[in-house]
Amino acid sequence: MSVVQRMTSNKASSAALTFELVAKCSTTRARASILTLPHGPVNLPIFMPVATQASLKGITPEQLESTGCRLCLNNTYHLGLKPGQEVLDAVGGAHKLQGWKHNLLTDSGGFQMVSLLKLAKVTEEGVRFLSPHDGSPMLLTPEHSMSLQNSIGSDIMMQLDDVLVTTHPDKARMREAMERSVRWLDRCIKAHKNPDRQNLFCIIQGGLDLEMRRECCREMVARDTPGIAIGGLSGGEAKDDFCKVVATCTELLPELKPRYVMGIGYPEDLVVSVALGADMFDCVWPTRTARFGNAITKHGVLNMKKEQYAKDFGPIEDGCGCPCCRPVDQEGAIGVTRAFVHHNSAKETVAAHLLTIHNVWYQLHLMGGARDAIIADKFPAFVKEFFNNLYPDRKSYPSWTVNALKTVGIDLFDS
Amino acid sequence: MSSDGHEPTTMTFELLKTAVKDGGARLGRLAFPGRRTVDTPNFFGLTSRGVIPHVTPDNVEKHLHTNGTYMALEDFIERPQQNMTRPPPIYETPSPINKPLNSFTAMPSSIITVLGSRRLPAVSSPMGNTNQTVSVFTSTGFQAVTTKQYINAIQTLNPDIAIPLADLTHKTSTPTSKRALRMAERADDWIKEWFTEMYGPKSNKEPSKIATFAPVLPISYSIQWEYIERLSEEHASNPRVLSGLAVYDADLIPDVSTSYQNLDSLPRLALTTPSTPHQVLRQLSLGMDIFLLPFLSTASDAGIALSFTFPPPASESSGLLPLGIDMSSPEHSISLEPLTESCTCYACTTHHRAFVQHLLGAREMLGWTLLQIHNHAVLASFFASIREALADGTFEDKARQFALRYEPEIPQGLGERPRARGYHFKSEGPGEQKKNKPGWSKFEGEEGAKNIEEKVADLRIDDEQSGASGLGSGVDSVAETPLVPDENADAKDLEEKGFAEKVVEEEKK
Numbered sequence: 001m002s003v004v005q006r007m008t009s010n011k012a013s014s015a016a017l018t019f020e021l022v023a024k025c026s027t028t029r030a031r032a033s034i035l036t037l038p039h040g041p042v043n044l045p046i047f048m049p050v051a052t053q054a055s056l057k058g059i060t061p062e063q064l065e066s067t068g069c070r071l072c073l074n075n076t077y078h079l080g081l082k083p084g085q086e087v088l089d090a091v092g093g094a095h096k097l098q099g100w101k102h103n104l105l106t107d108s109g110g111f112q113m114v115s116l117l118k119l120a121k122v123t124e125e126g127v128r129f130l131s132p133h134d135g136s137p138m139l140l141t142p143e144h145s146m147s148l149q150n151s152i153g154s155d156i157m158m159q160l161d162d163v164l165v166t167t168h169p170d171k172a173r174m175r176e177a178m179e180r181s182v183r184w185l186d187r188c189i190k191a192h193k194n195p196d197r198q199n200l201f202c203i204i205q206g207g208l209d210l211e212m213r214r215e216c217c218r219e220m221v222a223r224d225t226p227g228i229a230i231g232g233l234s235g236g237e238a239k240d241d242f243c244k245v246v247a248t249c250t251e252l253l254p255e256l257k258p259r260y261v262m263g264i265g266y267p268e269d270l271v272v273s274v275a276l277g278a279d280m281f282d283c284v285w286p287t288r289t290a291r292f293g294n295a296i297t298k299h300g301v302l303n304m305k306k307e308q309y310a311k312d313f314g315p316i317e318d319g320c321g322c323p324c325c326r327p328v329d330q331e332g333a334i335g336v337t338r339a340f341v342h343h344n345s346a347k348e349t350v351a352a353h354l355l356t357i358h359n360v361w362y363q364l365h366l367m368g369g370a371r372d373a374i375i376a377d378k379f380p381a382f383v384k385e386f387f388n389n390l391y392p393d394r395k396s397y398p399s400w401t402v403n404a405l406k407t408v409g410i411d412l413f414d415s
Numbered sequence: 416m417s418s419d420g421h422e423p424t425t426m427t428f429e430l431l432k433t434a435v436k437d438g439g440a441r442l443g444r445l446a447f448p449g450r451r452t453v454d455t456p457n458f459f460g461l462t463s464r465g466v467i468p469h470v471t472p473d474n475v476e477k478h479l480h481t482n483g484t485y486m487a488l489e490d491f492i493e494r495p496q497q498n499m500t501r502p503p504p505i506y507e508t509p510s511p512i513n514k515p516l517n518s519f520t521a522m523p524s525s526i527i528t529v530l531g532s533r534r535l536p537a538v539s540s541p542m543g544n545t546n547q548t549v550s551v552f553t554s555t556g557f558q559a560v561t562t563k564q565y566i567n568a569i570q571t572l573n574p575d576i577a578i579p580l581a582d583l584t585h586k587t588s589t590p591t592s593k594r595a596l597r598m599a600e601r602a603d604d605w606i607k608e609w610f611t612e613m614y615g616p617k618s619n620k621e622p623s624k625i626a627t628f629a630p631v632l633p634i635s636y637s638i639q640w641e642y643i644e645r646l647s648e649e650h651a652s653n654p655r656v657l658s659g660l661a662v663y664d665a666d667l668i669p670d671v672s673t674s675y676q677n678l679d680s681l682p683r684l685a686l687t688t689p690s691t692p693h694q695v696l697r698q699l700s701l702g703m704d705i706f707l708l709p710f711l712s713t714a715s716d717a718g719i720a721l722s723f724t725f726p727p728p729a730s731e732s733s734g735l736l737p738l739g740i741d742m743s744s745p746e747h748s749i750s751l752e753p754l755t756e757s758c759t760c761y762a763c764t765t766h767h768r769a770f771v772q773h774l775l776g777a778r779e780m781l782g783w784t785l786l787q788i789h790n791h792a793v794l795a796s797f798f799a800s801i802r803e804a805l806a807d808g809t810f811e812d813k814a815r816q817f818a819l820r821y822e823p824e825i826p827q828g829l830g831e832r833p834r835a836r837g838y839h840f841k842s843e844g845p846g847e848q849k850k851n852k853p854g855w856s857k858f859e860g861e862e863g864a865k866n867i868e869e870k871v872a873d874l875r876i877d878d879e880q881s882g883a884s885g886l887g888s889g890v891d892s893v894a895e896t897p898l899v900p901d902e903n904a905d906a907k908d909l910e911e912k913g914f915a916e917k918v919v920e921e922e923k924k
Contacts, residue, residue, distance in 0.1 A: 082773060083773045
C-alpha cells in the first residue's frame with residue numbers, strides 16, 4: 001500500500017461553503033472530503049436522499065437524522081406548487097417548514113419541465129410549457145428558479161439548465177443546450193439574492209459528446225461557482241457512455257470543489273462514480289423502491305413481498321447497523337424482521353417507512369464505507385469486496401463496471 | 416415454548432378509588448411485570464396488522480404515550496394464494512423474551528399487548544359463527560377459526576391479555592332474542608372450554624400466565640346472566656382464571672356490578688368503540704377502566720388534530736368549542752403555532768401547523784404520522800386529567816363542564832384521506848361514496864358527472880368551509896409523489912406560487 005497523498009493546500013472556501021480535501025485514493029480518482037455548508041459539515045462522498053415535497057416519505061426528520069443523513073434534497077417544482085413561494089417566505093424557508101436542522105439541496109425545477117412535459121419548448125428566455133392542468137402557456141426562467149430557491153433557502157441551489165436527454169440525436173441542438181446552460185448560469189448568478197448563505201452550483205451539460213463536455217467544463221469552471229454538477233445523465237444512456245462523461249468531466253474539474261453527479265442512485269453507479277472522482281449523488285430510487293417492498297442489501301435488492309420471506313425472522317440485512325436491523329439489545333434498535341416487513345408490505349405504510357429507513361441508511365453507509373476506505377487508502381479493495389458481495393459469480397460482473405474501473409486502475413478480476 | 420425459568424407474569428389490578436359520589440367511575444392501577452404500569456382510566460393503542468397505523472415501532476416507544484396495544488388475530492392468519500396450506504408465520508416467531516406477539520410486530524416489550532380475535536371495529540362476516548367456530552376476516556378472505564385453534568394461537572403468541580372468543584354479529588342492529596340467547600349459550604360453552612384448556616388441571620400444559628379478560632356480551636343482562644354467573648363463580652374458586660372483563664356494552668356494568676360484586680375488582684376493558692370523548696366520559700362514569708378508541712386513527716386520517724382538554728379551558732365566550740381542528744384547512748398554511756396550544760407531543764414541539772397543512776395538501780404520509788402522534792398525546796393527557804379529577808373529587812363537575820363546552824361530534828375534516836382502500840375497508844352497501852375523489856375524470860367533464868359531484872359536495876356537513884379542500888391532488892394513492900408535474904396543477908397556481916409566469920401574448924407560430 002502506498003502512502004495516502006496529503007494535500008499541501010487542501011482547503012478552499014467561498015462565501016457559504018468550505019471544501020476540505022481529506023484524502024485521495026492512490027490508485028483511482030476517488031476522494032474523501034469535508035464539505036461545510038451553512039447548516040453544518042457533511043462528509044463526502046455522499047448520497048443524498050430525496051425528500052421531494054419537504055418530507056422523506058413518511059419518516060420524521062428525527063428518523064432521517066438517525067440514519068446519519070445531514071444533507072437531503074427538496075424539489076423546487078413541488079415546493080413551488082405546494083406550499084408555494086408566498087408560504088415559504090412567510091414561514092421562513094424550507095428548513096423551518098419541515099423542521100430540518102441540517103442541509104438542503106434543491107434542483108432548479110427545469111428537469112420536471114423538460115424531461116417530463118413533452119411539449120415544453122426551450123427558448124433563450126426560459127422554458128415555455130403548457131400548464132399540465134389547463135393548457136395555458138407558461139414560462140419558467142432562470143430568474144424564477146433562483147427566486148424560488150432563494151425563498152426555499154436551500155444550502156445548495158442548482159442553476160436552471162437546458163436539459164436534453166443525452167441520447168438526443170441532434171448535435172446542433174445539443175450544442176445550443178450546452179451553450180444556453182452557460183448563459184443561463186450567468187443569469188442565475190445575477191439573479192441569486194443570497195450568495196452569502198446559499199451556494200449556487202453550475203451544471204455541466206453537453207450530452208455524450210466528450211469534447212462538448214470539456215468545453216462546457218471550461219466555461220462553467222471559469223464562472224467559479226462553489227460547486228459543480230454533472231447533469232443530463234441517468235436518462236437512458238449506455239452505462240459505458242455515462243462513465244466516460246463522468247471521467248471526462250472530473251479530469252477537468254478543479255480539485256478543491258465538490259462534484260455532484262445528478263440523479264445517480266444504484267449502488268454500483270455510486271461506487272464506480274466515486275472511483276471516477278465524483279463526490280455527491282442523489283436519487284429517488286432507494287426510497288421509491290422501499291415503497292415497493294424492496295430492501296437494498298450488499299447482496300442485492302430483495303423484494304420482501306416474496307413468499308420466501310414470510311417466515312424469515314432474520315433482520316432485513318444481516319450485520320446492517322440501521323435502526324431496523326441492528327440487534328434488539330442495542331440502543332435505538334427496532335428489532336424488525338423480514339417476516340414482519342413481508343407481513344405488512346403493501347398493506348400498512350409502516351412497512352414502507354421501515355424499508356425507507358433501512359435503504360437510506362444503506363446508501364449513506366455505503367458512501368461512508370467508501371470514504372473510510374479512501375482515507376485508509378484501501379479503496380480498490382473496498383470496490384472489489386463490494387462487487388464480490390453483489391455478484392457471487394464474477395462472470396456476471398457488468399462489463400461497464402469492469403471497463404470503467406479499469407480506466408482508473410482497478411481490475412475487478414485481479415484478486 | 417418454555418414457560419419455566421421465567422418470573423411469573425401475573426397481572427395485578429389495584430383499585431385506588433371507587434368514590435360513590437362519582438358514580439361508577441374509578442381510579443386504578445394495572446401492572447404487569449416488565450411492562451409499563453397503567454394508571455386507569457386510560458386507553459390502549461389500536462393496531463392494524465400489528466402496527467399503530469402510520470407510526471413505526473420506534474416512534475411508538477418514543478412518542479406515542481401509550482402503555483398498551485390491542486391486536487387482532489385475524490390480522491395475522493391469512494392464507495396466501497400461492498401457499499394456501501402454510502401455517503401462519505407468526506406462530507413460528509422466535510422470541511427471546513417469550514413474547515412472540517411483541518417480537519413479530521417489533522412492538523417494544525415495555526408495551527402491554529392485548530390479543531383478541533377480531534379487529535376493532537370488525538367487518539361483519541356473511542358466513543356467521545357456528546357452535547365451534549367464529550368467522551374472521553383476513554386479507555385473503557373470511558376464515559372460520561375454531562375455539563380450539565384460537566386457544567392454541569393465544570397460548571403460542573403469549574399476549575399479556577387475551578380476550579376469549581365471543582359469538583358476535585358485528586352489526587349495528589340489535590340481535591333478535593333468539594340470536595342473543597344463542598350468543599349467551601356459546602359464550603358459556605366457550606368460556607368453559609377456555610378455562611379448562613388455559614388453566615385447568617386437565618390441560619397437560621402448565622396453567623397459563625396470560626391474563627384472561629372475559630367478554631361481557633352486547634346483549635341484555637337478563638339473557639346472559641347465567642354466563643356472567645359462571646364467570647363470577649369461576650373467579651371466586653380460582654382468581655387466576657379471570658383477570659378482567661372485556662365489555663362490549665358499558666350499560667351492562669351496573670347490572671353486573673350489582674349482581675356479582677366479586678367481579679368489581681377486575682379491570683374493565685371497553686370494546687365499545689366510542690366515537691367521541693363524550694361517550695368515553697359516559698362509559699367511564701359507568702365504571703370502564705381501559706378504552707380502545709378507533710376514533711383516534713379516524714381523526715388522524717381525516718386530517719383532524721384533536722384539540723379537547725379536560726376540563727375545558729375557561730373562556731368568556733359561550734359558543735361550543737370544536738373537539739378537533741381540521742389541519743388541511745389553508746388557514747394554517749403559514750401558522751408556526753403548534754397543532755394545539757401547550758401540547759407537549761413530538762409533533763407540537765418540533766413541528767407546526769404550516770408543515771402539517773402542507774403535508775396533508777401534498778398527501779405526504781408524514782402528515783398522518785404526526786397527527787397520530789399528536790392525537791394519541793391529546794388522549795393521554797385527557798385521561799391523565801381525568802385521573803387527577805377522580806383523585807381530588809372534581810370529576811363529576813368537570814365532566815359536566817366538558818359536556819356543555821364541546822361540540823357533540825369530532826369534525827369530519829375535508830382533507831384527502833390516505834389510500835382509502837384495502838381489504839379491511841368493507842363496503843357499507845350500494846351507493847357508498849368514494850372516500851377520495853378520483854384522480855382522473857372525463858376530459859372537459861361530463862355535465863352529468865359534474866352535477867352529481869356538486870350534489871355530493873352539497874351533502875357534506877362542513878360545506879361552508881369548502882374552501883378548505885385546498886389544492887388536494889386527486890390521486891388515490893399515497894405511494895407515489897411522481898417527479899412528473901401534478902396533473903391538477905393549474906397555470907394560475909404555477910404563476911401565483913411564483914414558479915413560472917403565464918405568457919400573455921403567445922405569438923402565433
